[in-house]
Each structure stands twice: as C-alpha cells, then as structure tokens.
Amino acid sequence: MRTLTAKPLTRDAFEPFGDVIETTSAPERFPINNGSTMRYHALAGVELKGDDARGIVSIFRGQPFAFPVTLQLMERHPLGSQCFVPMRGERFLLVVAPPVDVFGVDDLRAFITNGSQGVNYRAGVWHHPLLSLDRVSDFLVVDRAGSGNNCDERELPEKVRVVM
Numbered sequence: 001m002r003t004l005t006a007k008p009l010t011r012d013a014f015e016p017f018g019d020v021i022e023t024t025s026a027p028e029r030f031p032i033n034n035g036s037t038m039r040y041h042a043l044a045g046v047e048l049k050g051d052d053a054r055g056i057v058s059i060f061r062g063q064p065f066a067f068p069v070t071l072q073l074m075e076r077h078p079l080g081s082q083c084f085v086p087m088r089g090e091r092f093l094l095v096v097a098p099p100v101d102v103f104g105v106d107d108l109r110a111f112i113t114n115g116s117q118g119v120n121y122r123a124g125v126w127h128h129p130l131l132s133l134d135r136v137s138d139f140l141v142v143d144r145a146g147s148g149n150n151c152d153e154r155e156l157p158e159k160v161r162v163v164m
C-alpha cells in the first residue's frame with residue numbers, strides 16, 4: 001500500500017489546488033464599520049458554472065477519522081468551487097490532486113490544517129470527501145447547486161495510506 005505524508009497547510013503549497021481561508025496570510029485586509037471590524041478581503045473566489053448555477057451555503061457535520069487514513073477514491077466538482085470552513089476551530093485533513101482528467105497516486109498531496117484555516121477547492125480539483133479529525137466537526141460549506149453533473153468520482157488505482 002502506498003503511503004502519503006500530510007504536510008502543514010500553507011497558502012503557497014495549496015495554490016495549485018485552491019485557496020486557503022485564513023487571516024494570517026491574507027493578501028488584502030482593511031478596516032470597515034468605522035474601524036470596529038477588519039475585513040480580510042476576497043480570500044477565495046466562488047466559481048459557479050453551467051445552467052441555473054447558484055451558490056449555496058450548507059453545514060457538513062463530519063465524523064472523525066484517525067490516522068493512518070486509508071484512501072480509496074477521489075472526487076471533483078467540474079461546475080463549481082467548494083469551500084470548507086471549520087465552525088469551532090477543528091483541524092481537518094485534505095487530500096488533493098490537480099484538475100486533470102487522469103491523475104496517479106504520485107499526484108496526490110495531503111495537507112493538515114491548523115484549526116484556524118479553511119480551504120476552497122477550485123472547480124475541477126480532485127479532492128477526497130471531507131476528512132474530519134479529532135472529534136465530530138461542523139464545517140460551513142459554500143458550493144454550487146444547479147442542473148448538470150457536478151460530482152465525478154474516481155477510484156484510486158491502489159489503496160493509499162495517509163500518515164502525519
């Protein structure tokens with residue numbers, strides 16, 4: 001079985017796959033509301049493609065996984081981005097691959113968040129379905145609803161084990 005080591009999530013390392021939603025690396029921030037609020041501006045873009053596409057907000061309540069995590073499939077959303085923001089500072093595990101039609105296990109990358117980070121998968125980026133860690137975790141999710149198929153699943157050619 002192939003082993004993949006999860007690395008700490010950083011904006012630069014995740015750039016080929018999407019955006020990191022956090023204040024520390026925010027490229028643009030400015031005070032609003034007469035100075036009582038700091039706006040960390042445009043941390044991620046919401047992509048909504050295809051017929052009657054609309055953006056929706058949901059909550060995903062994920063059951064926790066324990067390391068080593070065994071992967072068997074990946075998925076992508078060709079018609080829209082998908083972002084996950086933990087609602088109570090939960091860490092979670094990300095496994096991604098570039099937005100290409102054919103990828104191999106060597107293309108997989110694993111990241112672990114620090115509890116103060118969310119992520120936005122760009123449309124078409126392969127990712128593993130939500131992998132909560134430590135405890136049952138709630139995530140605010142912004143993604144695309146509308147007609148057409150927006151979820152392709154792909155079995156991995158071999159099982160992959162993710163370790164810390």
Ligand SMILES: NC(=O)N[C@@H](O)C(=O)O
Nearest residue numbers: 075082127128129130151
């Ligand atoms: N299926 C679904 O809505 N969830 C996945 O897209 C996921 O990334 O967890």
Ligand code: NI
Nearest residue numbers: 075077082129
């Ligand atoms: Ni998804």
